[in-house]
Amino acid sequence: SSGDSDSDSAIDVGETWTWTVSYTLTQSDIDAGGLTNLATVTVQDPSNNSISVESSSSGNTTSGTGNGSGTSTTLTASPQLTVTKTANTSGFSSPVVAGDIITYTITAENTGNVVLDTVSIADSQTPTGGSASSLTPTYSSGDSDSDSAIDVGETWTWTVSYTLTQSDIDAGGLTNLATV
Numbered sequence: 001s002s003g004d005s006d007s008d009s010a011i012d013v014g015e016t017w018t019w020t021v022s023y024t025l026t027q028s029d030i031d032a033g034g035l036t037n038l039a040t041v042t043v044q045d046p047s048n049n050s051i052s053v054e055s056s057s058s059g060n061t062t063s064g065t066g067n068g069s070g071t072s073t074t075l076t077a078s079p080q081l082t083v084t085k086t087a088n089t090s091g092f093s094s095p096v097v098a099g100d101i102i103t104y105t106i107t108a109e110n111t112g113n114v115v116l117d118t119v120s121i122a123d124s125q126t127p128t129g130g131s132a133s134s135l136t137p138t139y140s141s142g143d144s145d146s147d148s149a150i151d152v153g154e155t156w157t158w159t160v161s162y163t164l165t166q167s168d169i170d171a172g173g174l175t176n177l178a179t180v
Contacts, residue, residue: 011043025075027152031114033077036070080112081150085178098166106137108180109155117149123160123178127171135160137178156180 003017004010011017019039029035039055053060054068088103106123110116123135142156143149150156158178168174 027115030075030077032075034072034074036072038068038070040065040068077114078112079114079116080110081116081180082109082111083107083178083180084109085176087176096164096169098164098169100164101161102164102174102176103159103161104135104137104176104178106158106160106178106180107155108142108150110150110152113152115149115151119148119150119156119180121158121178121180123176125162125174125176127168128173128175129171130167135162135176 001018001020003015005015006012021039023037025035040052041055042050042052045051051063052065053063054065055071056069057071060068084107086105088105089100091103092100104123106121108119108121121137123137124132125135126132137158137160140157140159142154144154145151162174162176
């Protein structure tokens with residue numbers, strides 16, 4: 001981008017040439033926590049011998065390969081998962097009776113900047129004043145590329161239905177908690 005002050009396409013004594021390069025980050029770069037970039041400049045000396053020098057952030061004057069050091073860029077991982085749970089009670093009788101069905105919908109959205117994998121879900125339900133029991137949610141949708149990981153921006157959905165018992169009604173309600 002600059003440095004050839006006399007436009008002769010040769011790095012003259014005392015000249016400093018500068019190049020710039022742009023790179024578009026990939027999700028893999030962010031997931032890896034960073035990247036390293038190494039540049040090599042190759043020139044011809046007056047005797048037509050090729051000289052290659054690799055870059056380093058502090059400057060490198062030693063020719064050959066393996067003498068430079070890449071410029072490292074650290075990329076900060078910000079894992080974040082937003083989990084939402086709703087209860088659909090639209091099919092309840094009036095008044096509510098044992099046998100009515102609650103359908104819970106659980107969503108997990110990756111709102112961070114790294115891919116989240118090894119996904120598991122736990123769902124427990126506790127009648128008011130009672131003891132907890134486990135429910136088994138069923139995966140519905142969201143893994144758009146079938147990689148079993150919640151990619152950045154992806155939202156996964158599970159559903160689970162529960163049939164009310166008379167004990168639930170007598171207890172005055174239920175508390176349901178999902179953990180992804």
